[in-house]
Amino acid sequence: MPGIELKNLIKTFGAATVIDNVSLSIRPHEFMVFLGPSGCGKSTLLRMIAGLESVDAGEIWIGDRRVDQLAPGERRVAMVFQHYALYPHMTVRENMSFGLRNVRMPTAEIDKRVAAAARMLEIEHLLERKPGQISGGQRQRVAIGRAIVKEPHLFLFDEPLSNLDAALRVRTRIEIAQLHQRVEAAMIFVTHDQVEAMTLAHRIVVMNNRKIEQIGTPMEIYSRPATAFVAGFVGTPAMNFAPVELTDGPNGFVSARLPDGVTIPTRIEQASLPGSKAFKLGIRAESLRICGAEQGDTAGVAQFVERLGDRTLVYVRLSDGTTVVAEDAGTSRVALNDSVGVKFDGACAHLFDDQDRGHHAVADVGS
């Protein structure tokens, strides 16, 4: 199966640029997720690859074929739409075979492919029903089946789970991951849900404001965010940020002084940082631990407590007015307005310079 190459893609709608010089390589059989907030351009990029949006500048290659000038049906891509886009007047079987009949494939081959896909997706008993007679989850399977029978070089998924309820979403997510193991084609999956991105992707493309912010494996994205946007967008709860002053620390590492005067030693090398003076400290909730009011690096008042079962998130208002989210055990007894201490794990802290570029500890996971 071929890989996919996007070269300097640009897309404009009138005066607005919606894709701004995007380049990207997708390896054969890779599961790539486009992740970003609404309006960042991820769906437009997907539609450009599918041929549903024209390319104003740049090239799209699938293997050794340049496809950006080809009609959608000639690109050997298959797409699963957010709202399924099944043909309501056709049976499930007709929906799945429609594309194959259009290319005049022999009936025996069509029947074979439809049967195999239906068996794989466990929808054999639905083949003679119409989309209106089956559930949302089953419709999603049919939409996936319609893509599978084409045996495409590339599967495109445009937020396919967003219409499903929570339980079905988890199940379908697992099924898509299993499907990827069974087919050889690459897959591109668009979502704004970071859980879907983290659990499905080989690599994630984080997009914001028409551009790619970072491309990396899920753990690279999580542990070594390239920009403050990525750091804030990926991870729940969002990363804590605070403006800091840098001071020299031990062994060539820097220490960060918070507005309330607390100094956090980090494992970020002084030599790796630019000359800029303005830095933000970024640190995730799991690197901030709740402790007794006198035992922490700093202290504050619990403003809000989220009990998630396996852990408890405590929103702590520090003495300078900053609120940080810290983590405690699932059995935490912290209550609203309690005075609590907060202990920083500076080894997991990140720094973001005045260009919002991320700088990370030398021994970070995934580095």
Next chain:
Amino acid sequence: MSAQFASGTVGRGFGDRLILGATIALAIVMIMPMLWAVGLSLKTNQALLIDTNSVLRAPWTLTNYYDILIGSGVFRWLLNSIIVSFGMSLGVLVLASLAGYGFARLDFPGRNVIFVLVLFGLAIPEQAVILVRHQLFSDLDLHNTYAGLMLPGMSAPFGVFLMTQYFKAIPTEIDEAAMLDNASRFKIFWRVLLPMTLPAQATLGIFTFLHAWNDYWWPMVSGTNPQMYTLTVGIASTQQNFAESAGLGYLMAQAVFAFVPVLIVYMFFQKYIVRAVSGAAT
């Protein structure tokens, strides 16, 4: 709590019965003239000259229908009405579907302006253009032809509007899925989108058929040859000479011929007609 609920139920039941009673009364008012016409058509003209209430008493006869079978032009008019009504309905469906698809899905210069011009047609009464149209059809030698009777009705601004709105309501994802399925633009229209507009087409087809069937003015203007009369014109032409005609029973038998086909159409399509009138189809 339960008392309030019970009281509400009683209130709703009474209201329902009131509405049902009014509906039955209206239905009787609507159907009585038709039943009366059927009754009159089954009486001899001599009996009706003495007393029209004799319709309620035997003897009844099929003489009037027999006379129609052997001597009247009503069969020819019925055939003309069927040809014109079906032809006009088919034409409207084809043209309005194509135009609706074009306005809803194709991007071409002046699309919105042309659409507005089409909608202007809704505001122009037929009476305002009938003289010009008559002259035009005369120049084109279209009077006393089926084309002449059908063509004016085929320009249906409401139909274009209805189909445009219906096509617009279909998600473009469907078109895109079909494009990825290697379907040509015509195939997307014909095999994918058009079948999805069947409820709107049923509505439009039924209304066009009923309009064409009941239309009187243009067929009277254009179809001056008795061989090209539609039922409405034909029956009216015999009523014009009522004093000399074969009588009331004979006239009513012709009227029955006029409304029975529509009644049959209604019986077959009543589900769609009810949905169309209630707006559910659109």
